[in-house]
Every structure is written in structure tokens, then in C-alpha cells.
Amino acid sequence: MDLCKKGMKTLLLERGRDVKHVVDYPTANLNPWDFDYRLNHTMKEIQRSPLQSSHSNAGDALFYVDDSEHPYIENTPFSWIRGYQVGGRSLTWGRQCYRLSDLDFEANLKEGIAVDWPLRYRDISPWYDQVEQFIGVSGSYEKLAQLPDGQFLPAMELNCIESHLADSIRKHDQDRLLTIARVANLTKGWDSRGPCQNRNLCSRGCPFGGYFSSNSSTIPAAFQTGNLTLRPYSTVTEILYDEITQKAKGVRIMDTLTHESFEYYAKIIFVNASTIATAGLLLNSKSHRFPDGFGNDSGELGHNLMDHHSSAGASGLHDGFQDRYYKGRRPCGFLIPRFRNLRSEGLDYLRGYNIQGDGERQEWREKISNPGFGADFKKQLTTPGKWSIWMAGWGECLPYHENKVSLHPTEKDKWGQPLMAIDFSFRDNEEKMMKDIKETSGEMLSAAGFKEIDTFNYHKPGGATIHEMGTARMGRDPRTSVLNGFNQVHAVRNVFITDGSCMTSSACQNPSLTYMALTARACDFAVNELKKGNL
Amino acid sequence: MDRRTTIKGLIVFVSLGISSFSFYKWTAFNAVADIRELPQKRVLLAELAEVIIPRTDTPGAKDAKVEEFIIKMIASCTDPKTQHNFLNGLSDLEAYTLKYYNREFKDCSLGEKTAILTYFEEKALYKVNLLNKINNKIFGLPFFVKLKLLTIEGYCTSQIGATQGLAYDYIPHIFSACIPLTKNQKSWATK
Numbered sequence: 001m002d003l004c005k006k007g008m009k010t011l012l013l014e015r016g017r018d019v020k021h022v023v024d025y026p027t028a029n030l031n032p033w034d035f036d037y038r039l040n041h042t043m044k045e046i047q048r049s050p051l052q053s054s055h056s057n058a059g060d061a062l063f064y065v066d067d068s069e070h071p072y073i074e075n076t077p078f079s080w081i082r083g084y085q086v087g088g089r090s091l092t093w094g095r096q097c098y099r100l101s102d103l104d105f106e107a108n109l110k111e112g113i114a115v116d117w118p119l120r121y122r123d124i125s126p127w128y129d130q131v132e133q134f135i136g137v138s139g140s141y142e143k144l145a146q147l148p149d150g151q152f153l154p155a156m157e158l159n160c161i162e163s164h165l166a167d168s169i170r171k172h173d174q175d176r177l178l179t180i181a182r183v184a185n186l187t188k189g190w191d192s193r194g195p196c197q198n199r200n201l202c203s204r205g206c207p208f209g210g211y212f213s214s215n216s217s218t219i220p221a222a223f224q225t226g227n228l229t230l231r232p233y234s235t236v237t238e239i240l241y242d243e244i245t246q247k248a249k250g251v252r253i254m255d256t257l258t259h260e261s262f263e264y265y266a267k268i269i270f271v272n273a274s275t276i277a278t279a280g281l282l283l284n285s286k287s288h289r290f291p292d293g294f295g296n297d298s299g300e301l302g303h304n305l306m307d308h309h310s311s312a313g314a315s316g317l318h319d320g321f322q323d324r325y326y327k328g329r330r331p332c333g334f335l336i337p338r339f340r341n342l343r344s345e346g347l348d349y350l351r352g353y354n355i356q357g358d359g360e361r362q363e364w365r366e367k368i369s370n371p372g373f374g375a376d377f378k379k380q381l382t383t384p385g386k387w388s389i390w391m392a393g394w395g396e397c398l399p400y401h402e403n404k405v406s407l408h409p410t411e412k413d414k415w416g417q418p419l420m421a422i423d424f425s426f427r428d429n430e431e432k433m434m435k436d437i438k439e440t441s442g443e444m445l446s447a448a449g450f451k452e453i454d455t456f457n458y459h460k461p462g463g464a465t466i467h468e469m470g471t472a473r474m475g476r477d478p479r480t481s482v483l484n485g486f487n488q489v490h491a492v493r494n495v496f497i498t499d500g501s502c503m504t505s506s507a508c509q510n511p512s513l514t515y516m517a518l519t520a521r522a523c524d525f526a527v528n529e530l531k532k533g534n535l
Numbered sequence: 536m537d538r539r540t541t542i543k544g545l546i547v548f549v550s551l552g553i554s555s556f557s558f559y560k561w562t563a564f565n566a567v568a569d570i571r572e573l574p575q576k577r578v579l580l581a582e583l584a585e586v587i588i589p590r591t592d593t594p595g596a597k598d599a600k601v602e603e604f605i606i607k608m609i610a611s612c613t614d615p616k617t618q619h620n621f622l623n624g625l626s627d628l629e630a631y632t633l634k635y636y637n638r639e640f641k642d643c644s645l646g647e648k649t650a651i652l653t654y655f656e657e658k659a660l661y662k663v664n665l666l667n668k669i670n671n672k673i674f675g676l677p678f679f680v681k682l683k684l685l686t687i688e689g690y691c692t693s694q695i696g697a698t699q700g701l702a703y704d705y706i707p708h709i710f711s712a713c714i715p716l717t718k719n720q721k722s723w724a725t726k
Contacts, residue, residue: 031705032692032725038604039692042611157712198710200726325716328707329726363722364691364701368684371660373587373652378595381588381687382701384722 001218002523003270004227008530011264012219012228015235015256015273016084019063019091021216025205027059035059055081055466056092060203063091072276073408073421079463080276080422086232087215088274089466090512092203095184095211095332097137098354098509099128099148103342108505111350114304114399115475117504118485121148127517135212135516136190139182147337147354147509154187155180160324161359161387162334168448169336176339181332181356184212193217200329211331233257235415239269239285239294239495246289247535248495254415268494268526268535272519275305275500276405279471280420282482283407295472295489301482302406304399304470305424306506311458312434313357313392314441316450321387325361333358336391336444338508340436349432351398353508355441357391389445392456393437396508398429399470403462424462467511469503487522494535496522570618573606576625580605582641583628584686586648588700596686599696604689605682616675624678628655655679697724 003010018024032038039057046053052064063083072080083089102121109116125148132151140155158166158180166178185202186194186209193209193216202211209216222228234253240263242249250265271278279302285294293301336355341347362385370380403425407418426434434457442455462468475481478490483502489495498519500511529535584596584605596602609621628651632640636647643651659677660667670677676684690696697703701724 031694031703032697033694037607037612038688040608040612043614044611156710160713163713198707323716324713325720326710326712327704327714328710329704329723330710330712360726361722363726364687364724365726368687371656373656373683374649375589375591378588378591378700381691382593382721384716384720 001222001225001228002520003527004222004225006523006527007227008268008527009227010222010229011266012086012222012230013234013236013251013253013264014086014088014230014232016086016232018086018230018232019205019215021209021213021220022205022207024215025207027062028201028204028207030059051079052081055079056203059201060092063203063205069414071413071419073411073419075421075423076425077461078422078424079461079466080420080468081463081466082274086219086230087213090213091205091215093213093512094510095202096335096356096510097132097135097139097150097182097184097513098335099150100124100507100509100514101146101148103146104505104507104509107351108399113350113505115473115477115480115504118474118476118481123485124514124517124521127521128513130520131513131516134191135184135217136186136194137182137184137513138187140179142177142179142337144337146342146352150182152182153190156183156185156187156330156332158334159326159330159359160321161318161389164318164321165359165389165444165448166334169444172444172447173339175342176336178334178336181335183332185331186210191217196331198328198330200331202331234262235417236271236273236281237261237284237415237417239271239281240265241285241287241289241294241492243287243289246492248294248492254417256415259415267530268496270496270498270519270522270526272497272499272515275468275471276420276422278497278499278501279405280407280418282472284418290491295482295491295495297478297491298480298482300401300473300480302471303401303404304473305403305405305422305462305468306397306399306470306503307424307462308397308465308467308506308508309395309426309430309434309460310356310392310465311460312395312437312441312456313355313390314438314445314453314455315388315390316445316453317362318387318389318448318450320449325384334391340433347436349429349436351396351429351433351508353393353395353433353437355391355393355437357389359387359389361385361387389450391441391445393434393441394465394508394510395430395433395437397426397462397506399473399505400427403470405471422463426462467500467506469500469506469511472497472501473504474502475504486525487518493529494526496526498522570610570622573609573622577602577606579625579629579640582648583652583682584689586645586652587683587686588690588696593700594695596690599690599693599700601686601689601693601696604693605685608685608689609681613681614675617681618675620675620678621681624655624682627678631655652679656683691724 035058041053049067056064065082065084105117105120108114139152141149169176169178185196188195196210233256236251236253238252240250252263283293338352340352406421408421411419438455445453472482474483487496487498580602581597584601588596659679702721703724
């Protein structure tokens with residue numbers, strides 16, 4: 001959209017089908033009983049797409065890929081959750097929007113890990129402003145250095161049990177607080193979209209435009225400029241390098257329906273195929289200049305894969321507030337911002353985590369295994385039960401060179417493209433952090449009077465948080481990074497990468513807002529460089 | 536899992552195998568129920584569901600046609616082991632009812648129906664949660680557990696169940712975070 005608004009004729013290539021706002025959300029207004037199997041998947045659907053179906057339901061499965069059509073190789077367990085359609089995962093994302101801070105941008109340098117980010121908070125702050133003001137993020141101002149405030153629409157509200165936990169946390173520890181999540185759901189009408197109707201069905205696509213997706217927001221805006229051409233069913237198979245001009249001249253695509261190849265040429269190229277696919281595309285784009293993959297002078301392309309862990313936490317029940325309930329289905333939970341390793345606290349791990357969770361009263365799904373049946377059973381089944389809270393830590397993952405994606409040497413998909421192979425594991429720092437998350441979450445609930453506390457560690461594999469990042473990292477030195485401080489490929493200045501692959505560290509904040517801010521900044525830079533004749 | 540729990544799990548593995556041996560297998564070796572016969576059990580399923588969620592001051596399982604949901608789910612959304620348990624369990628219940636009450640389930644009194652289901656619920660469950668988890672994983676869900684889960688889900692996600700047995704808020708518009716709970720207020724049908 002930014003390129004279009006700045007007057008650039010822009011071709012948007014998407015490997016999947018088009019999804020037009022509202023008209024292509026067939027399940028958005030359905031009631032549970034309108035589905036053949038209510039919200040369950042059939043055994044056939046699970047067999048066809050075992051991984052994606054574990055993350056989707058009957059309402060949003062249409063925005064997830066078919067595993068059988070898009071295989072990949074797990075050298076170690078890794079959940080690659082994707083949606084191949086126009087709008088991608090902006091249709092199904094969790095909408096949490098948190099800014100990174102200098103605590104995050106400086107961490108690699110201070111701790112001697114990986115490479116230094118080639119920018120600081122003051123470089124990206126105006127772009128966070130711009131993005132938040134365009135998409136609309138609701139949130140509350142907390143004045144935390146480690147989680148900078150943004151440009152917020154009115155915050156959503158905590159319910160009674162969450163407010164109770166917030167009070168308890170503040171009482172027990174001045175350095176911690178519980179606040180409402182910051183989400184790209186509109187609490188008032190914004191840019192001719194919304195407001196959110198509190199149905200909590202976002203991942204089906206929202207006919208009210210109540211949350212940000214490319215489909216509802218930036219793509220229509222780009223079309224309005226008259227400068228956008230959208231070509232779906234176009235999988236990019238190679239970035240074309242011109243050895244003479246030493247620039248990228250364009251891309252080759254394969255039409256996924258007809259398997260025909262086409263080439264498109266452009267002055268600048270933005271590669272945002274998402275972390276793993278972007279790395280795969282670059283690795284597959286070999287030339288005399290780049291025998292190891294496009295822009296891969298450093299050898300870091302494909303390496304340093306990270307994902308947040310979100311496996312550890314606690315849940316509990318509370319006897320109080322029996323005379324209170326809520327109305328409406330708030331499409332977000334609460335947040336306990338990072339309170340670990342803000343100073344040197346002598347913990348046995350580096351970096352930190354946010355805790356995300358929600359509170360509710362037990363309803364029929366939570367009572368489904370209660371013993372008994374009959375009139376009394378039905379009465380308690382249909383009456384609100386005890387208040388409960390569930391929360392887990394979304395924690396930072398360090399960049400490890402050995403965590404990587406690569407192209408399989410022989411196996412190909414049905415379009416003749418090499419399959420991606422993934423090697424990933426969480427290591428000691430992450431495991432120690434998860435142990436702390438589990439214990440600390442349990443303590444906080446206990447201190448707030450919760451009972452039947454269950455502390456857990458689901459030990460989910462990498463990829464399960466769907467925040468995969470790092471495979472084409474930014475850095476100051478072309479020998480140890482793929483991109484420079486403006487997301488340009490060091491060696492090929494007219495190619496920009498602003499998706500998750502660019503991340504030099506993972507921080508613990510949900511990353512999409514940062515991708516958007518980096519994108520806006522890089523687009524502005526790219527257009528200015530073009531005008532100056534530098535590209 | 537620590538070693539003690541694993542050993543406990545291994546020890547009960549054997550005893551579970553023995554105790555899930557059903558009454559049915561004693562009385563009739565031959566007929567193993569077929570999924571295609573399940574629609575014919577429609578009336579029985581409706582009766583069973585109605586005992587679990589009866590019509591009270593709000594509609595019950597029969598009103599919500601829960602038996603149709605159960606049939607569809609067993610046919611298309613259930614793993615083979617659980618399907619097997621369900622079909623066998625259903626036949627087991629029919630045989631048990633005939634033997635001890637001399638009539639079909641639908642002709643029993645409410646007290647008798649309740650007694651029959653109580654028997655099958657107790658048979659399906661172990662007092663220790665861990666044993667249930669192991670049993671379910673190895674052998675699929677027991678018949679009564681699956682019947683009850685499907686009945687409740689079928690009722691609560693049906694139009695009648697969600698809008699009359701529970702409170703269904705199609706488009707809430709605003710979120711009210713903390714409001715008084717009124718007497719006899721029903722819980723929300725969806726999250």
C-alpha cells in the first residue's frame with residue numbers, strides 16, 4: 001500500500017487464491033448449528049491436514065493450507081502453520097500488537113549473542129506511530145520502558161476476575177502489572193472500518209472490518225490509488241539476478257493452476273513470503289554471483305531460526321465474584337508485560353517473557369466431563385460456573401545458528417519446487433525460562449486466592465506459536481548478516497525483506513506490528529533511494 | 536512423567552484391558568455392529584440423549600434432535616477405536632436392558648432408564664483421572680463417555696439448545712466486562 005500511495009506501480013504476487021473483504025468470508029456469519037459437524041473437523045479433513053487442523057476449526061479452516069498439498073520435512077519436530085491466500089495470516093492472526101524497545105534492540109550487543117540490531121528504538125518509533133494510526137490498535141497506556149506505549153484507541157476492558165488478579169499482582173510486587181492486551185481490534189469506527197462487534201470470530205474474516213487484515217485495510221487502500229496489480233495463484237520460484245547491473249531485475253513465477261512460468265521485472269522487490277518461504281526462495285535463487293543462495297555472502301541465510309515458546313503457564317479456579325458475569329465475547333485477553341531481566345537480577349537465563357491469558361466463568365464446554373446426567377445435571381450445565389484464569393508465558397528464543405531451514409536436495413512439491421527442511425529445537429535458555437514461567441504463574445494465581453491451580457508445560461514444538469523468525473537477519477556487517485539497517489539485502493540493494501525472516505532477535509513481543517513498522521520504513525527509504533537514483 | 540507414575544501406568548495397562556471387557560461379549564459373540572446400522576438406532580439414541588439432557592422448563596435433547604448430531608459425528612468425526620467402542624457399547628446396553636428389564640430401553644420408566652445409564656457411566660469411568668487418560672489413549676473413548684460428550688455438545692450447539700437452553704448472543708455489539716448475574720441467568724452458548 002505504501003508503495004502504491006507513493007506513486008509506484010506495484011505488482012502484488014500471491015501464491016494462493018484471492019480473498020476479497022466480506023464477499024470471501026463465507027463462514028463469518030454462521031451460527032454453530034449452521035456447520036455440518038458444528039465446529040468439528042471430520043476424520044477425512046484431519047487426515048488430509050493433520051497439522052493445520054490442530055490449529056483451526058470448521059469456521060476458519062478455509063484460511064489454512066492443506067498439509068497434503070504443501071509438505072515439508074521435519075528433521076526435528078516443527079509446526080509450520082500457514083495460510084496460502086491473499087492476506088495470508090493477517091486473516092487468522094492473534095492481532096496482538098506490541099512494540100519492541102531498546103532493551104530488545106540492545107540485548108544481542110550487550111550479551112555478545114548473534115549480531116547487533118542495525119537500528120534502535122528511535123529509528124523505528126515514528127513508524128510504529130504511523131502503522132498504529134493507520135490500522136487502529138486498542139490499548140492502555142502503562143509508561144513501561146520495556147513495552148513502549150503506542151498510539152492507542154480506547155482500551156478493551158478487563159473482567160472482574162482479571163481485575164482481581166491485576167489488583168493482587170500490583171499489591172504483591174510493585175514492578176509487575178496486569179493490563180489489557182493491545183490488539184488490532186477497533187474500539188471505535190476507524191478508517192471506514194469497524195468498530196469490533198465483540199463476536200470473537202475474527203479468524204473467519206470480519207464483515208464489519210473490526211480487526212486489521214490486509215484484505216480489509218491495506219489492499220483496498222492500495223487498489224484505490226490505481227497503482228496496484230494483484231496476481232494470485234502466482235508462486236515465486238526465483239529472484240532474477242542481473243550479473244551485469246548487479247541488481248535484481250525481477251522474479252520468475254509459476255502459475256499454480258496452469259504450471260506456466262512467467263517473468264516480471266521491477267526496479268525494487270519486496271520479499272515478504274514469510275520467514276521460512278522467504279529463506280527458501282532466496283536459497284533457491286542461485287546464480288554465478290550467489291552460488292549459495294541470493295544475497296547469501298554471509299552464509300547466514302536460512303540460519304538463526306527462532307520462534308517464541310508459549311508452552312508454560314498456570315490455570316486456576318476462584319470461588320469469588322459469584323454474582324458477576326460479562327456480556328459479549330472480547331476478542332483478546334490480558335497481558336502481564338515482561339518483568340524479568342529488566343536489570344541484572346541473577347536469574348539463570350537471559351531475556352524474558354510476556355504472560356498472556358484470559359479469565360472467564362466455566363460454561364458448558366468446561367463442564368462437559370462433570371459426572372451425572374438428568375435435570376439437575378442440565379441445570380448446572382447451563383448455569384455459569386466458577387471463575388477461572390488460564391495464562392501462559394510468550395517467551396523469547398535466542399538465535400542459534402544450528403536452528404535453520406534448508407532446501408531438501410531431492411524432494412520436490414507438485415510445482416517442482418524443493419521441499420523445505422527444518423531443524424529446530426529450544427535449548428537451555430528457553431527451558432530454564434519456561435521453568436520460571438511455570439512457577440511464577442502458579443505463584444501469582446496462588447497469591448490471588450485461586451484454587452485447584454494447575455501449572456503446566458505443554459512442551460510444544462517450535463513453530464507452534466506461529467511466530468517463526470530470523471532466517472535472513474538484519475545486521476551491521478555483510479559478513480554476518482543478510483540485510484542492512486533498512487532491510488536491504490546487503491549485496492543487492494534493490495531487494496528488501498521485511499517479514500519475520502529479517503528479525504535479528506525475537507524479543508518476546510508478538511512480532512507482526514514490528515514487521516509492519518519495518519515495512520513502512522523500508523518502503524519510504526526505498527522510494528527515496530529510487531528518486532535519488534541510488535537504486 | 537516421573538518413574539513412579541510411569542510404572543503405575545504400566546501396571547494398570549493390564550488391568551484396564553481386563554476390566555473393559557464388555558458384558559456384550561459374554562452374551563453374543565457374532566454380531567459386531569456396523570456404522571451403517573447406526574441411523575437405525577435413531578430412536579434409542581434420542582431416548583438416551585433425553586435422559587442425559589431432559590426437557591425441563593427448557594427444551595431437551597429430543598427437541599434439539601441431538602440423535603442426528605450423534606449419528607453424524609460417530610460416522611464422520613470419530614476415530615475407529617472410539618467408533619468401535621460406541622457401537623459395541625450401544626449393543627451392550629440394548630442387551631443389558633433386555634436381560635434385566637425385559638423390554639426395550641424406550642419402554643422403560645425414567646427411573647429404570649436412569650439406573651441403566653448410571654450402571655454404564657460407572658463402568659466407563661475410573662476414580663483416578665490418570666487411568667481415564669491412559670485408557671482413552673489406548674482403547675479410544677468408552678461408549679458412555681462418548682455418548683455423553685456428544686449429547687452435551689449436540690445440545691449446546693443446536694439452535695434450540697443454544698438459544699433456549701443457554702443464552703446465545705449472536706452479535707453482542709459491545710463488551711460489558713463486569714455485570715450483575717441475574718437469578719436463573721443462563722450461561723453463554725459460545726465463547
